[in-house]
Every structure is written in structure tokens, then in C-alpha cells.
Amino acid sequence: MSATVATGGIxxxxxxxxPTMVNGREAVPYxxxxxxxxxxxxxxxxxxxxxxxxxxxxxxxxDLKTALxxxxxxxxxxxxxxxxxxxxDRVALAALETAAHIAKDLIWFPSASFPCHEPVIGLMQSGAxxxxxxxxxxxxxxxxxxxxxxxxxxxxxxxGRWQAVQDGEVHIDIAVIAAPTADCFGNADGSHxxxxxxxxxxxLADSIYADRVIxxxxxxxxxxxxxxxxxxxxxxxxVEVDSIGDPEKIVSGTTQITRSPDxxxxxxxxxxxxxxxxxxxxGFSFQAGAGGIALAFVDYLARMMKAANVRxxxxxxxxxKYLVDLLQEGLVGYILDGQxxxxxxxxxxxxxxxxxxxxxxxxxxxxxxxxxxxxVDACVLGATEVDVNFNANxxxxxxxRLLHGIGGWQNCLFAGCTILAVPSFRDRxxxxxxxxxxxTGPGELIDVVATExxxxxxxxxxxxxxxxxxxxxxIRSIEEIKAEVERxxxxxxxxxxxxxxxxxxxxxxxxxxLDTVWQVVDDNPYAPKVSGSE
Amino acid sequence: MPVAAETSVRQGEAGRAGGDVRSDLHVSxxxxxxxxxxxxxxxxxxxxxxxxxxxxVRDVLHALGVEHARLAIVDEGALPFVIAARVEAAVRRxxxxxxxxxLPEAIKLTPSSPRDRLRRSRLYLPGNEPKYFIxxxxxxxxxxxxxxxxxxxxxxxxxxxLLVRNALRAVDFGAAExxxxxxxxxxxxxxxxxxxxxxxxxxxxxxxxxxxxxxxVVRAIESITARSRVSRPIWLMPILESALGIENAFxxxxxxxxxxxxxxGLEDYTADLGVPKTPxxxxxxxxxxxxxxxxxxxxxxxxxxxxxxVADADGLLRWxxxxxxxxxxxxxxxHPIQIETIxxxxxxxxxxxxxxxxxxxAYEDAQAHGLGAVSLGSxxxxxxxxxxxxxxxxxxxxxxxxxxxxxx
Numbered sequence: 001m002s003a004t005v006a007t008g009g010i011x012x013x014x015x016x017x018x019p020t021m022v023n024g025r026e027a028v029p030y031x032x033x034x035x036x037x038x039x040x041x042x043x044x045x046x047x048x049x050x051x052x053x054x055x056x057x058x059x060x061x062x063d064l065k066t067a068l069x070x071x072x073x074x075x076x077x078x079x080x081x082x083x084x085x086x087x088x089d090r091v092a093l094a095a096l097e098t099a100a101h102i103a104k105d106l107i108w109f110p111s112a113s114f115p116c117h118e119p120v121i122g123l124m125q126s127g128a129x130x131x132x133x134x135x136x137x138x139x140x141x142x143x144x145x146x147x148x149x150x151x152x153x154x155x156x157x158x159x160g161r162w163q164a165v166q167d168g169e170v171h172i173d174i175a176v177i178a179a180p181t182a183d184c185f186g187n188a189d190g191s192h193x194x195x196x197x198x199x200x201x202x203x204l205a206d207s208i209y210a211d212r213v214i215x216x217x218x219x220x221x222x223x224x225x226x227x228x229x230x231x232x233x234x235x236x237x238x239v240e241v242d243s244i245g246d247p248e249k250i251v252s253g254t255t256q257i258t259r260s261p262d263x264x265x266x267x268x269x270x271x272x273x274x275x276x277x278x279x280x281x282x283g284f285s286f287q288a289g290a291g292g293i294a295l296a297f298v299d300y301l302a303r304m305m306k307a308a309n310v311r312x313x314x315x316x317x318x319x320x321k322y323l324v325d326l327l328q329e330g331l332v333g334y335i336l337d338g339q340x341x342x343x344x345x346x347x348x349x350x351x352x353x354x355x356x357x358x359x360x361x362x363x364x365x366x367x368x369x370x371x372x373x374x375x376v377d378a379c380v381l382g383a384t385e386v387d388v389n390f391n392a393n394x395x396x397x398x399x400x401r402l403l404h405g406i407g408g409w410q411n412c413l414f415a416g417c418t419i420l421a422v423p424s425f426r427d428r429x430x431x432x433x434x435x436x437x438x439x440t441g442p443g444e445l446i447d448v449v450a451t452e453x454x455x456x457x458x459x460x461x462x463x464x465x466x467x468x469x470x471x472x473x474x475i476r477s478i479e480e481i482k483a484e485v486e487r488x489x490x491x492x493x494x495x496x497x498x499x500x501x502x503x504x505x506x507x508x509x510x511x512x513x514l515d516t517v518w519q520v521v522d523d524n525p526y527a528p529k530v531s532g533s534e
Numbered sequence: 535m536p537v538a539a540e541t542s543v544r545q546g547e548a549g550r551a552g553g554d555v556r557s558d559l560h561v562s563x564x565x566x567x568x569x570x571x572x573x574x575x576x577x578x579x580x581x582x583x584x585x586x587x588x589x590x591v592r593d594v595l596h597a598l599g600v601e602h603a604r605l606a607i608v609d610e611g612a613l614p615f616v617i618a619a620r621v622e623a624a625v626r627r628x629x630x631x632x633x634x635x636x637l638p639e640a641i642k643l644t645p646s647s648p649r650d651r652l653r654r655s656r657l658y659l660p661g662n663e664p665k666y667f668i669x670x671x672x673x674x675x676x677x678x679x680x681x682x683x684x685x686x687x688x689x690x691x692x693x694x695x696l697l698v699r700n701a702l703r704a705v706d707f708g709a710a711e712x713x714x715x716x717x718x719x720x721x722x723x724x725x726x727x728x729x730x731x732x733x734x735x736x737x738x739x740x741x742x743x744x745x746x747x748x749x750x751v752v753r754a755i756e757s758i759t760a761r762s763r764v765s766r767p768i769w770l771m772p773i774l775e776s777a778l779g780i781e782n783a784f785x786x787x788x789x790x791x792x793x794x795x796x797x798x799g800l801e802d803y804t805a806d807l808g809v810p811k812t813p814x815x816x817x818x819x820x821x822x823x824x825x826x827x828x829x830x831x832x833x834x835x836x837x838x839x840x841x842x843x844v845a846d847a848d849g850l851l852r853w854x855x856x857x858x859x860x861x862x863x864x865x866x867x868x869h870p871i872q873i874e875t876i877x878x879x880x881x882x883x884x885x886x887x888x889x890x891x892x893x894x895x896a897y898e899d900a901q902a903h904g905l906g907a908v909s910l911g912s913x914x915x916x917x918x919x920x921x922x923x924x925x926x927x928x929x930x931x932x933x934x935x936x937x938x939x940x941x942x
Contacts, residue, residue: 261870262669399581427556427611428579452672488668490590490614493582 009502009516014391016439018513019502023131023151025169027505030512033444038511042367043168045209057185057223059238064098064216067237068174071212076105076130077173080210082202083112084178084190084339088249091178091216093119094241100128107151109170110134111161111202112405116249124149133170134161135395135405136504144503145401147519153402153504155395155517157410158338159364159371160509162205166367169511175206175213177230178244182217186235187228190340190357191350193219195245198319198340198349200229201359207234218244229357251342257299257322258292262423262452267296269473270380270421270450275304276471277464279378279417287316287379287412290341293421297380298322305331316363316376319345319355327354336372338363338408364411366509373408379415383422385436388478390443390458392420393436395506398429399496400437400520402504410509413445417464424451424485430493432456432482437496439515440506453481497521546627548693549620551608557665559609559617563624566602571595577609590614594621598631614638615704616664616697623693640703646766647711647735649794652676652932653835654864654880655873656713660685661694667701671708673870679713682725683740691721695728702732711735713771719747723754730758733766736794741802742772743779748789755792768792771837775799776806780821783828795835797866798825813849826861838865847875854879877933887930893923 009017012029020027028036053059061067073079079099081092092110097119099106104127108120112135121143123129131151136144144153156164164170179188180195190200195218207213207230215230216239225232258264270293274280280301288294299322305312314334317323321344326332335355340346348355363372373379383392384403397403412418422431432449447464449456456478457465468475486492498518508514544565551560559577566572573588587609594617595603605621612620615638625631657675659666661682670678680701686694698714714729715738716722722739729737739751748770755768770792774780780803787796800818804811811817822838829836838857841850850872857865858880865880867873882890896910897920908915 259871261673264871265669265672428613429582429611452669488613490583490586493579494585496581 012513014439014442014514016515018516019152019505022154022505022513023133028512030508030514033442034510036510036512038167040167042166043171043209046211053236057232059186059232059235060184060220061237061239064095064176064214064239064241065101067214067239068095068099068102070237071174071214073099073102073174075103076107077103078107078109078133078171080109080172080175080206081111082177082200082206083110083114084197084200084202085195085245085250086197087114087116088195088246089114089116089178090243090245091176091241093117095176095214095216096120096123096129100126104128105130108132108134109172111158112407113137113140115139135407136402137404141402145517145520146522147499147501147503149503152502153517154507155406155504156507157364157406157509158202158360158408159366159373159411160406160507160511162360162365163367163509163511164507165205165209166365167511172206172210173212175203175210177203177207177213177215177235179215179217179219179230180244181219181221181225182215182230182238183221183223183225183232184238185223185225186213186215186230186232186238187223187225188215188217188230188232188235189225189228191227191229191346193217195219195243195247195250196346196350197245197250198346199337199357199359201338201357201361203230204359204361207231212236214239216241216244218242251340251346257296260292263293264296265452266421266423266450267293268300269452269455270297270419271300271304272473273419273448273450273455273468274301274378274417275308276473277417277467280304280308280310282310283313284310284377285312285314285316285375287318287373287376287415289318289381290320291382293382294318294380295320295322297421298326302326302329302331316358316372316379317341317345319349321345324348324355327352336363360408360411364408364509366511371411371414373411374414376412376415378417378419379412380419380421381409381412383420383431383441385431385433386420386422386446386449386478387433387436387443388482390446390449390478391436391439392441392443392446393438394440396438396517398433398437398493400498400518402517406440406506410441413441417447417461418445419448419450420446421450424453424481425489428489430482430485430489432478432485434482434492438506438517442514449478449481451481453484456481544628544630546624546629548623548627549612549616551610555610557610557612557616557668558663559607559612559620561620561624562606563621563628564604565600565628565630566604568602570602571600572604574604574606575609576607578611579609586614587617590617591621594618594636595625597636598622598625598634600625600630612664613668615700619664619697619700620693623696626692626696638700638704641706643733644707644709644712644735647769649767649769650835651711652864652929653711653795653837654933655867655876656837656864657710657867657870657873658685658715658840661698662686662690664697664701667705670870671706671710673873674708675710675867675870675873676864677711677713677736678707679715679738679866680734681715682729683715683717691717691725695725699728699732702729702734713738715740715773716751719750722751726751726754726758730755730768731762733764734768736769736771738771738773738797740773740799741775741779742786743774743776743782745782745785745789748772748786748793752790752792769794771795771797773797773799774821774825775802777803777821780824783824784831787828787832787834793832793834795837795863796825796829796832797837798822798839800839815853822862823860830861835863836861838862840866840868841872842868844869844871847871850875851879881933881935882926882930886926887935890923890926890930893920894927897924 133154180193182188454474454476504517656677716725
């Protein structure tokens with residue numbers, strides 16, 4: 001029942017106690033931003049010979065079970081899957097359930113899990129799946145938080161996942177890639193077909209580095225499938241199925257901007273901050289996700305850009321209709337798209353050459369020779385907690401339960417100006433606290449915390465403070481906002497007690513261990529259930 | 535029957551929980567004859583504030599003179615001022631706590647409100663919906679209206695009254711003027727008993743048709759404030775919402791020195807006429823103009839009704855601009871998103887302001903030279919024009935528009 005971990009532990013440079021062994025492998029404690037420089041050579045896939053593959057290029061096999069058997073599936077292997085189909089995904093679960101008939105003690109390495117993957121709990125209980133290395137939330141998060149998982153959960157950013165594959169920390173035995181369109185050779189594309197989802201970037205590393213690669217599609221087209229996001233030359237087998245996912249849950253309809261006055265206020269403050277700090281200038285770049293605050297922020301910023309006759313060079317998405325509108329109005333030059341959230345964005349990425357599919361390799365990877373995320377002028381993110389030193393948490397709720405995956409969040413912290421747009425408290429629970437439950441991002445990379453009660457600028461960023469002084473923005477110290485919130489909420493919240501048993505670790509973008517997620521004492525059945533994550 | 539009533543346990547319930555309720559709580563109270571206070575608490579914030587909530591509930595019961603009771607509480611993350619109000623409401627509904635109250639800690643009272651202050655935007659807050667209170671001031675309306683009347687179900691009037699009372703003590707509404715819309719009399723008198731000791735800046739009196747309705751409210755306020763050592767104004771704003779009220783507008787406006795403005799309620803007014811309320815508002819043109827004229831005759835502000843379509847910012851702007859052009863000085867808002875648009879609508883235009891500044895400068899110049907007649911270029915400026923310019927410049931200063939126009 002209890003997680004198999006850690007002989008002892010060590011306190012890392014930000015004072016967090018972390019295990020030195022994770023799932024039987026040595027783990028390096030966090031050394032600070034850019035403090036760790038691993039040496040050696042990148043991992044590589046085994047050498048293959050094209051003579052072993054059909055000369056007519058037809059790699060189809062009848063079903064997933066055949067494909068998994070041909071891949072040599074056996075006990076203890078690592079199977080990867082990807083979340084571009086989000087909560088509509090049918091492939092990851094099918095792959096694991098099929099694999100469960102062949103082998104046990106498998107490690108599931110998803111780029112993210114969603115509520116639709118809840119049945120994996122049963123596979124863990126039966127022994128088919130040993131543990132999950134990837135984001136966990138909802139029922140999966142609770143299962144892990146309560147200490148039921150056999151191995152330690154390992155939470156990585158999208159970039160950290162690529163890094164872990166490249167430096168050999170995770171060896172993928174079999175990658176199962178859900179493809180909205182593919183040909184019999186294994187070329188695959190995400191922008192077309194009945195289950196179109198846009199970019200397939202999350203599966204790219206796996207297609208290159210896994211020992212074996214299976215492409216699963218419900219829209220087989222004659223060779224060649226163009227454009228191809230996944231190259232068939234990396235693919236071992238192609239499986240045709242009736243449906244890879246539920247289109248309604250893959251992409252949403254047009255997402256509505258929040259009507260909450262408090263959230264609108266935060267969004268507007270963030271947009272004004274970009275304008276008044278001078279970050280919003282011709283040729284600038286920004287990134288915002290698909291959450292309610294982020295969408296409203298884009299809307300406010302677009303109006304300010306129009307009023308000031310300013311165009312952005314590029315934006316990074318999480319793309320939605322709102323970014324597509326900016327592209328079509330000529331307010332931005334390009335969308336560099338990591339994930340495609342709604343139907344308008346899927347249509348755009350399929351048809352507009354200025355709407356470009358990207359991957360964690362181009363944008364986030366620590367072992368890349370640079371990446372796009374650090375070239376972005378400003379990035380707007382969320383968080384569940386921020387402390388007075390600007391350290392932030394996105395992976396656990398204040399009660400210690402796993403809540404969200406890291407997604408691209410850690411990687412985005414390298415933007416020129418990182419802004420956390422958060423309410424100062426939620427349902428009486430302060431968001432600005434003395435110490436976060438789980439450090440997911442170090443404060444030295446977080447520049448601004450924008451709340452409905454004012455904007456706090458990290459004292460390390462005197463330049464930003466100087467830039468907005470006298471511009472009429474409600475700039476306050478983070479301590480002042482915290483004190484006000486505690487006054488409103490009736491004092492400092494009690495700290496929930498957590499057990500001295502690690503259930504998961506949070507990796508930094510370089511593969512070092514930033515923090516530990518501890519077992520919760522008991523489930524609070526009345527705690528609000530939060531689901532959905534990347 | 536009376537026997538049964540005597541032997542039954544006194545019980546009361548208040549507040550809301552479950553579903554999508556947030557920032558509120560449901561309290562079931564049951565009187566006991568012995569055994570002290572027993573609290574069964576289920577809370578979203580149990581881990582963080584469970585002990586604080588139990589402690590607060592005990593304090594509230596103590597203040598209400600309740601020593602033995604059982605309470606079942608389901609809490610959706612309510613703030614302390616809400617918890618106090620709901621527990622008190624449940625106790626009172628059980629017929630206990632008479633002549634006691636459990637007031638939350640008071641924050642510093644804001645400076646008293648000048649008679650002639652800006653009242654462009656007044657944000658309505660439903661009096662029994664605590665989640666909207668805490669951040670209302672952040673949106674910087676000129677006023678908030680804590681509403682006990684139409685937005686509160688008849689069965690919840692008593693609970694809303696306590697919640698609004700506590701909010702007046704404990705919630706920081708920033709620079710907004712703190713207004714309360716009471717119920718029609720006689721229910722409104724019970725509202726005043728709870729509200730007035732917390733010094734709201736202004737009371738909105740609904741559905742006023744006669745002078746007596748206003749003088750009853752004035753008498754009640756004066757009798758309640760007479761018990762207090764504090765002295766600060768509580769202004770009144772009658773709402774005229776019927777054909778009769780409109781006809782009596784000037785007489786009503788001059789009933790009391792406390793009245794600082796007249797406003798109009800168009801839903802009830804059009805219902806009284808038996809005509810539909812249209813976006814153009816042609817059916818209420820006379821009534822609105824009558825209110826403007828009566829208010830100005832009585833040297834006070836005329837305040838317009840609300841614009842109901844929250845999503846239509848352009849329509850709101852046009853309505854507000856037309857409203858200002860006909861002599862109104864403000865209107866109500868039903869969503870914070872309307873505030874900025876309303877402020878824009880009621881601001882003088884840059885050219886108006888520039889012209890007014892020139893006239894004021896010419897006037898000051900004439901004064902300095904001891905000249906009776908004011909001239910600008912080759913034109914003579916009449917005294918009323920000067921007065922209007924002075925007033926416009928003063929208002930623009932209050933609105934923070936002093937920098938526009940580059941002069942002065």
C-alpha cells in the first residue's frame with residue numbers, strides 16, 4: 001500500500017525535503033535556476049534496419065493487442081500516451097487495458113491524465129499498472145495522495161518530460177500515439193479528421209525516442225498523409241480503430257470569457273500592466289492559456305493594442321478563437337501553438353500557415369539549444385498558491401491533495417515577464433500565503449502577482465516597478481495584500497497536517513527534485529472536487 | 535395547541551448551502567435545556583478554519599444569550615461577518631436572542647459623505663447574496679446599494695437585514711458611498727432599526743408616492759440616531775416608481791433636508807402605466823423629465839434608473855450619454871462591468887471641458903480686473919453660462935479629469 005521510496009531524504013537549496021531515490025533511481029536535489037549542468041550524451045533509440053520493415057510501407061496490424069505483442073510487451077515496461085485528445089481520449093485507456101491482458105507492473109508515462117482516465121485506478125489495484133509518471137488529478141490524484149500507489153508519482157513539466165526522455169531518466173518501451181489522421185506508413189497529423197485536435201507536439205519526443213511506436217487512428221488516409229506532424233519513419237505499427245476519441249470532449253466549442261467581475265478585474269489589470277510597463281510595444285510577444293482569466297486578458301489586451309496601434313510579432317498558445325481572431329485581424333504575426341483548445345483554433349491551424357504547430361522541443365526542452373518560451377516577452381499563468389517570496393504552487397490544493405499537472409507552467413516561467421493572475425483568496429482560502437504547500441516554481445522566476453486587490457511586483461524586478469510607477473496601477477507589496485486577505489478571511493489559515501510519507505515528487509525543468517508531495521492524512525469528503533488539467 | 539407549542543423545542547434555520555452556493559452557509563439551530571453548545575460542522579474550509587468557525591459560533595451564541603443548543607452547519611467558505619449573521623438569524627428565527635445582537639468587529643468608519651458628492655454609478659448588491667459584497671468596492675463605483683427590497687425574497691427579509699447590518703460594519707467598500715435600499719414601510723422601519731446604528735451614508739426609500747412616507751422614515755432615523763453619540767449625516771434618496779410618485783416629485787423632494795437626490799424606478803413605473811418598457815424609453819420620457827425638473831428645482835441631484843442588458847456596453851453608453859444630456863447626474867448599475875462605461879457616459883467631453891475652462895479663466899480674469907461683464911474673445915458671456923462652466927469644471931475635478939485639456 002505505501003509508496004516504495006526514499007532511503008531518508010535531503011533538504012534542497014530552497015529548503016524543501018526531497019527523496020534522493022525515486023522509484024529505484026538516484027535523484028538529484030534541485031540546485032537553483034540553471035544551477036545543474038548534467039554531462040554525457042543524450043539517450044538514443046535502438047538502431048533499426050529498414051529491411052525489417054515492409055517495403056510497401058504498410059505497417060498496419062489488425063488490432064492494438066497484436067501491435068503490443070509484436071512490440072514485445074512484457075512485465076514492468078513503460079508505456080507512454082499523450083493528452084492532445086484531452087478528456088475525449090479513448091486510446092490511452094484502451095492501450096493500458098489491452099496491455100493488462102499481456103503484462104503486469106507497467107509504468108504509465110502520460111503527458112497528462114484527465115478524468116476520463118479514472119479507470120486506471122482499477123488497473124493499479126489489479127497490479128497491471130505499477131505507478132504513473134505524469135500529472136494526476138481528480139480521482140487519480142486522490143488515489144496517489146492517499147498513498148495507495150505502489151511507486152512514487154513523478155510530476156514533470158511538458159519540457160521536463162522531453163528532458164527526462166533525452167537524458168535517459170525515463171526509457172519509453174512502447175509509445176502509443178493517437179492520431180486523428182494517419183497513413184499506413186505511420187505518418188500522422190492532428191489537424192484533420194473527425195477527431196481533429198490540432199497539434200500532436202506532446203507525442204513527438206516519444207515517436208523519436210521510444211523503442212517501439214504504435215500509431216492508432218480512426219481516419220486512415222492513402223499514403224502520403226500530409227502534412228505529417230509525426231514522421232512514419234519513426235513508427236513500427238499502425239492500428240485502425242473505429243474511434244480514437246469523443247470529439248465533443250476533445251475540443252470545446254467557443255470558450256466563453258468569464259463574466260465574474262473579480263476575474264475580469266484581474267484580467268484587465270494584467271493587460272494594463274503590459275501596456276503601462278511598456279512591454280506591449282510593436283513586435284512584442286506574449287503567451288496566455290485557455291482559462292477564464294487568460295481569455296479575458298487577451299480580450300482586454302487586444303483592445304489596448306488596437307487603441308495604441310500596436311502589433312505583436314508572435315503569440316504562444318494554448319490557442320483559442322480569441323488568438324485566432326487576433327491573427328486574422330492582423331494584430332499578431334504568428335501563433336506558435338503547443339495545444340489547440342477549440343474548433344476555431346483547429347480550423348485555423350489546419351488552414352493558416354501563420355498558425356504553426358510546435359512541440360515541447362521547440363518551446364520548452366531544457367536540453368535544447370535554447371527554447372521559444374524564454375523568448376516570449378510576457379506570460380500570464382495561474383497558480384493555486386503563491387508565497388511572500390513569490391514561490392508558487394500549481395500541483396496541489398492547499399490541503400496537500402494533488403490537483404493539477406505542471407503542464408507547460410514551469411517552462412513558461414522563463415518568459416521575460418512572468419505574471420501570475422490569481423484571486424487573492426478562493427472561498428475564504430488565502431491564495432497568498434507564508435509558505436506554499438508544494439513549490440512548483442521558484443520565486444526568482446516569478447515577476448508579478450496580479451490579484452483583484454492589487455498587483456505585487458517581485459522586488460528582484462526593480463525595472464518593472466520603475467516602469468509602472470505613477471501609471472495609476474494598484475501596485476502593492478505582496479505582504480500588504482497577504483495581510484489584507486488574512487484580515488478578510490479571519491486570520492491566518494491553519495496548516496493541514498500531512499503524513500511523513502512521500503507520494504510524489506515535483507521535478508524542475510532540468511530533472512532535479514524541486515519538492516515532495518506528501519500523503520494526506522485523510523480525504524476531506526467535502527473538499528471541492530477539481531478536475532481537468534494538462 | 536398552546537400546550538404543544540410550549541413543549542416543542544425551539545428551532546430555526548438560516549442561510550444557504552449546497553449546489554453552487556459559495557461564500558454562504560446553512561445553519562440549523564435547536565435550543566437545548568442543558569449540555570452546553572454542540573456544533574456539527576461540515577465546511578469547505580474545515581482544515582484551515584474549522585476551529586476558528588467553531589470558536590466564532592460559540593462567541594455569537596454567547597452574545598445572543600444562548601447557553602445550550604445544538605447547531606448543524608454546512609459552510610461553503612463563508613467569511614466571518616456572514617457566519618455571524620446567519621447564526622444570529624437562525625437563533626432569532628427560533629424566537630431567541632431578543633434584545634441581543636452579535637455584531638462582528640467593526641472596521642474604521644469611512645469619512646461622512648458630502649451632500650453634493652458624485653453619484654454617477656451606484657452598484658446594486660442583492661442583500662442576501664454575501665458573495666458579492668467583499669469585492670464590490672474594488673470596482674470603484676461611486677456608491678454601493680445594499681438592497682433589502684426587490685432582490686430579497688419575502689421570507690428572507692429578516693436574514694438579509696442582519697447580513698447587510700454586518701456588512702456595513704465589517705466590509706470595506708473603499709471610497710464608495712454606502713447606501714441601503716430599505717423595504718416599503720412598515721417593513722422598512724424594521725430595516726432601519728438594524729441598519730441605522732451602523733451609519734449607512736444614504737437610505738434609498740422605495741415606491742415613494744406621498745410626503746408622509748418620507749417623513750415617517752426621517753422620524754425613524756432621528757429617533758434611532760438620537761440614542762447615539764455619533765453625529766454624521768444619513769442622506770435620503772426617494773425612488774419614484776409610480777404615476778402618483780412622479781406627480782408629487784417636487785413636494786417629495788422638499789420634505790426633508792436629508793434628501794440629496796431623486797431617482798426613478800422604471801420597471802414599476804411602466805407597470806403602473808400598463809405599458810411595456812422599451813429600450814428607447816419613450817414611454818417614460820415625461821416621468822424622467824419630471825424627475826429631472828423637480829430635482830433641479832429642489833437643488834438636488836436627479837439620478838436615472840438602471841440599464842438592464844449587461845452584455846450591451848454600447849447601448850449602456852448611449853443611454854448614459856442621453857441621460858446626462860437631459861440633466862441626470864448618474865444611474866444605477868446591476869453589474870460591476872457597467873461602472874466604467876457609466877463613468878465615461880457621465881463625464882463631460884473634452885471639448886465641453888475645454889470650453890468651460892476658457893469661460894472660467896475669462897470669468898476669473900474679469901473678477902481680477904473688477905469687471906462686471908465677462909467676455910471671451912469678442913463674445914459676451916452670460917452669468918448662467920459662467921455658473922454652468924464653474925459647476926462643470928468643479929465636477930470634472932471630482933471625476934479626476936483635471937488633467938484633460940492641458941490648462942489650469
